[in-house]
Structures are given as structure tokens and as C-alpha cells.
Amino acid sequence: MASSTIISRSMPFTTKKEINIPLSAPSPISLSKCKGRVPWKVVAVMAPAKSPRDPSTTGSVKVGMTMTEKIFARASERTQLVPGENVWVNVDVLMTHDVCGPGTIGIFKKEFGENAKVWDREKIVIIPDHYIFTSDERANRNVDILRDFCMEQNIKYFYDIKDLGNFRANPDYKGVCHIALAQEGHCRPGEVLLGTDSHTCNAGAFGQFATGIGNTDAGFVMGAGKLLLKVPPTLRFVLDGEMPNFLLAKDLILQIIGEITVSGATYKTMEFVGSTIESLSMEERMTLCNMVIEAGGKNGVVPADQTTFKYLEGKTSTSFEPVYSDGGARFQQEYKIDVSKLEPVVAKPHSPDNRALARECKDVKINRVYIGSCTGGKTEDFMAAAKVFLASGKKVKVPTFLVPATQKVWMDLYGLPVPGAGGKTCSQIFEEAGCDVPASPNCGACLGGPKDTYARMNEPQVCVSTTNRNFPGRMGHKDGQIYLASPYTAAASALTGFVTDPREFLQ
Numbered sequence: 001m002a003s004s005t006i007i008s009r010s011m012p013f014t015t016k017k018e019i020n021i022p023l024s025a026p027s028p029i030s031l032s033k034c035k036g037r038v039p040w041k042v043v044a045v046m047a048p049a050k051s052p053r054d055p056s057t058t059g060s061v062k063v064g065m066t067m068t069e070k071i072f073a074r075a076s077e078r079t080q081l082v083p084g085e086n087v088w089v090n091v092d093v094l095m096t097h098d099v100c101g102p103g104t105i106g107i108f109k110k111e112f113g114e115n116a117k118v119w120d121r122e123k124i125v126i127i128p129d130h131y132i133f134t135s136d137e138r139a140n141r142n143v144d145i146l147r148d149f150c151m152e153q154n155i156k157y158f159y160d161i162k163d164l165g166n167f168r169a170n171p172d173y174k175g176v177c178h179i180a181l182a183q184e185g186h187c188r189p190g191e192v193l194l195g196t197d198s199h200t201c202n203a204g205a206f207g208q209f210a211t212g213i214g215n216t217d218a219g220f221v222m223g224a225g226k227l228l229l230k231v232p233p234t235l236r237f238v239l240d241g242e243m244p245n246f247l248l249a250k251d252l253i254l255q256i257i258g259e260i261t262v263s264g265a266t267y268k269t270m271e272f273v274g275s276t277i278e279s280l281s282m283e284e285r286m287t288l289c290n291m292v293i294e295a296g297g298k299n300g301v302v303p304a305d306q307t308t309f310k311y312l313e314g315k316t317s318t319s320f321e322p323v324y325s326d327g328g329a330r331f332q333q334e335y336k337i338d339v340s341k342l343e344p345v346v347a348k349p350h351s352p353d354n355r356a357l358a359r360e361c362k363d364v365k366i367n368r369v370y371i372g373s374c375t376g377g378k379t380e381d382f383m384a385a386a387k388v389f390l391a392s393g394k395k396v397k398v399p400t401f402l403v404p405a406t407q408k409v410w411m412d413l414y415g416l417p418v419p420g421a422g423g424k425t426c427s428q429i430f431e432e433a434g435c436d437v438p439a440s441p442n443c444g445a446c447l448g449g450p451k452d453t454y455a456r457m458n459e460p461q462v463c464v465s466t467t468n469r470n471f472p473g474r475m476g477h478k479d480g481q482i483y484l485a486s487p488y489t490a491a492a493s494a495l496t497g498f499v500t501d502p503r504e505f506l507q
């Protein structure tokens, strides 16, 4: 891809750093790298201007800290800590699902004893969501193991499914864990949420520390309620400027991952601030935080604000304490992004950092489109796709699969009017456009799944997908090609049969 090099030095204590950006997307990002052997000890980066907020409620914290450091401090009962330190962190919520739950339970029983009780039956959330609508016996057995364990331990939050033939006959069943956690009020500012899934970082949208852990760690947390964790240093991303009406949060995070690469934030916090972030809905903030793991990030985090508090209204009765980065907090690097200059992007096969402008891929012929998953199957994702179909008035040219993340999203597709559509719902617009009928909520073909998984790529096809990973084999076939994209771009591509910039339909 054509690229130009820019050099930026915008702050004190910075070094020059060259970054490559697409020639056709001029300089949206500038970067400041902190100087010194241990940057977070010697550098104080001014926090960018933002709306006035209440000061930190951690009280005893005296020295400037980032919000992630403050969450670690509270959870480890410390007043001060620095990145790199290992601390015992008290866990507020532990989540597991059908893929990792059985392994986690096995480790818990092995290490704590066959008759051991979990540390807190109200802090463990168990959500079957991955391999649900399948006749694969081992996948079905995994859900049975979760059910038996939840009965035995009297787990308060188990979102069970028994009737696989009709998900609506299972009122407890939610669907994709990360979205269910948010919708059911398990995500709260200032808290620590650990889950046996790499996209647990999704919950950072609520101003909390949320990260994925392995079964061994989760088995330990299940019994002890805490975990030894290293405090991550923080990269700060300042996104300012008005969001163009053809962009979505997926474009922002693909832009960033393309910039810093899939290892650019390894074991680091990605903190998102700025006027653009403040204007994003909670679902869009989730999309952003969901994919920090695709840059290696330990967690992503957005400061809680009125948007957060409004979303939480009526969802939780647990009190929470939001925390915010101090003016004198130490960031390892700071990136500034002028969102008004960005264009729709995709991640080409086979890596989330293989960024290209959508319009640069207009000759890529596709066989299918997939709209779904934790990062791209929320109500607003479908609303965005519906907007493109509505604006075009045309029919899709390739099979277009729709997999709502949760039962609530599914109901929204049938119940909520799409703005500007004269009362039509998403489901009506999708039907008129010739899409497949919205499927049962679950992780679906985002990660392939058993052979009989709906919309799995069983042939070496080319797919534009709103999901979060495009590794070889990810959606089923090892020779399949996946272009990650926003719901706008996915819908536009469905209408043409080629990777398509949504501006062709949205003006």
C-alpha cells in the first residue's frame, strides 16, 4: 500500500518517531514517545483538555496515577503503585463461558477440593454463548457441565439454555458473554472484571479494569477471589474532532491497530479520551475496547461519564466508584488522532493490523457478508447496517448473515424502529434487502465453531465481517479470507459484492 512518513514531536520529553500511514489518509495520528529508561517514572504528560469531572474518589491516592493504576490500587488495598509491580488484586466479577468454564471448574476442583465452595456465588457469572446451536455432543456436554456446577454451587448468575431448538423458549439465555455482561448490569466503573475470554476487555468501556485470563488463573480466582496481576503501563489515545457520518468505532480501532500493530500495546493499557470518545455511545465504546486485545493490550478503558451512568440506570443496584486519570498521571506514550480526517478502513486477511482504506479494496470480490459477534453484533451495529440498506433501496448481491449478539439485540431488531425509516424495524429492512433471517444469538461463526455452526465458512470464501479476528481459519475454512470492517462497510459491501466504502451509499 502507498504510504508516507510523518515525523511528529508535539510535547516536552518526547523523541521523534516515524510512523507510516496510508498516503490517502493524511496524518490523522501523531505520536509522542516518552523519553528515559523508565518512562513512567520520569515523565509527566499533561492530560488533554476534557469536560470537568469529579475528582478521584479513591481518597488516599496522593500522587498522579492513571485510571487503571487507581483501579489496581483500590483492588489491592494500596495507596500507590507503579507499572511493573505485581499486586494481589481483589476481583469484583469473574466470568466464564462454555468453552473455558469446564476447564476452569476442573482446575478449581483439583486445587481447592471436590467439595470446595466458590469464593462468592454472587460474583461469578456463567454465560453459555460460544458453541450452542450445534449437535456436536462435546459442545453440548460443556453446557451441561456448567449447569451441574451452577446447581451445585448455587451460582446466582447463570444464563442457561436448555431448549436448543428455540432460543426464545429460554428466557434466562442471553447470548454473547461480553454484551450480556453489559446488558445485565455486571459492568461497573472502577471495578475489576476478569473473564476466561480474551475479549473481556470489552467492559473497559465502563471505566473498569477488564481483561481475559486463562483457565488456571480463573480456577484460582473461583476459589480465592483474587489474582496476582502486574500493573500495566498506559498508552493514551486522544481522539478529537467530529466523527464523520460514514465512520463507526470499528473504523477507529482498526485505524489504531493498523498504526501500532498487533503487538503495539502488549501488556499495556489503552486509555481512550477526547471529545470524540465523549460523544460515543456505550455500544461504540465497547467496540473500541473489545479490540484492544488485537493490539496485544492488557485492557482498554474509557472514563465513565453521563453516558455511562445513564446506560447503567436500572441495570445494577451495586454501588460503584468511578476513577479518572490525574492531571499528573504518567503515560508511556500518547497518540493524538484527528477523527475528522479518517476514512472507512478494513483489516485485510490475515491480521487485524493489515489495514487498508475500504476504497483501496474496491476490486476485491467477495462471496458473503457476516454481521455479528461481540464487537459487531450489537443493536447499534445492526441499526447502522440497516441505515445503509435503507439509503440504497437495493438488494444484497451476496449471502448476508446476521447473528445478533444477545436475545435483547434480537428483540431490538424486531421491535425498535430504525430512525428515519418511517417506523420500519431492522428486520423489515433486512428482509427487503434480501439478507438471511437474523439467527439465534451466540458467538456463531466468528470463530468457526463446530461444522454445523450457522454461517460457518466451510469453503475457501471471501467474507467481509464485522467480527474482530481474521486469522487463517478463524471463521471455519483455513483458506478463507476475512476482511474486518464496520457494519456500514459490511452492508455497503453486501450491496455491491465487492469491498465497498460506505460513502457510496451514505451521503
Ligand SMILES: CC(C)[C@H](C(=O)O)[C@@H](O)C(=O)O
Pocket (backbone or CB within 6 Å): 099, 100, 130, 196, 197, 198, 199, 212, 447
Ligand atoms: C474461546 C475463547 C477462549 C476465545 C477468546 O478468548 O477470545 C474466543 O472467544 C475468541 O474470540 O477467539
